[in-house]
Amino acid sequence: MLNVIIVDDELPARENLRCLLENDPEINIVAECNNAMEAIREIHRLQPDVVFLDIQMPKINGIEMLSMLDPDNMPQIVFLTAYGEFAVKAFEAQAVDYLLKPVEMERLNKTLYRLHHRAPSGNINQLEGVSSDLKYIPCVGHNRIYLLNIDDVFYVSSKVSGIYVFNQANNEYFTELTLKTLEDKTPLIRCHRQYLVNLKKLKEIQFNDAGGVDIILVNDVSVPVSRRYLKLLKELLGL
Incomplete structure (x- = not known):
């Protein structure tokens, strides 16, 4: 079946x-x-x-x-x-x-x-003719679909209710795309299990006394960084 x-x-x-x-x-x-x-x-x-x-x-x-x-x-x-x-x-x-x-x-x-009569793995995992890069993220609005340009995205957050994309004004937009898909097919970088961030919007990295780390974006929004991804983030920033 x-x-x-x-x-x-x-x-x-x-x-x-x-x-x-x-x-x-x-x-x-x-x-x-x-x-x-x-x-x-x-x-x-x-x-x-x-x-x-x-x-x-x-x-x-x-x-x-x-x-x-x-x-x-x-x-x-x-x-x-x-x-x-x-x-x-x-x-x-x-x-x-x-x-x-x-x-x-x-x-x-x-x-x-x-x-x-096709093997179950017939066209799974390999779609060589399909572009691996997304130029925009489709988001669902009331009776409409918003197409957010990747360059306008500041960060993406995974919540219990779904995946949300945030712009400069920190407005949130719901998308059906998974966090993994966005990580694999956009320049957004994983900084936390529940967050992706646009490093082009980075203003500073803050280290607090408790050992926690946050990314401060140019719109002054704070995005958490987990220890698991801190090393990668430093490498990408040349730190």
């Missing part, structure tokens, strides 16, 4: 693919998503085996979304596109397959055969 998520901003396209997939008793559709941020959240939550992913979506397209997923928990990807020229990008991203929309049953059967 393969757990599947369908990601497409067009409802008719999702409905068509769902109806076709339901013909396969070994396919279990666990979620349908109409945008990248919703999809990232559901992929983290449900950890599907396969994601049928539309390439052309507003704000964040399928290729960009793929670069925002944790490479250590990457599902198998089947790209959906209305344009054949995107096939090259799909295979550069080491997708299992790509399907032209509207999807037809005969062509889908070939994809399903590949999925059912």
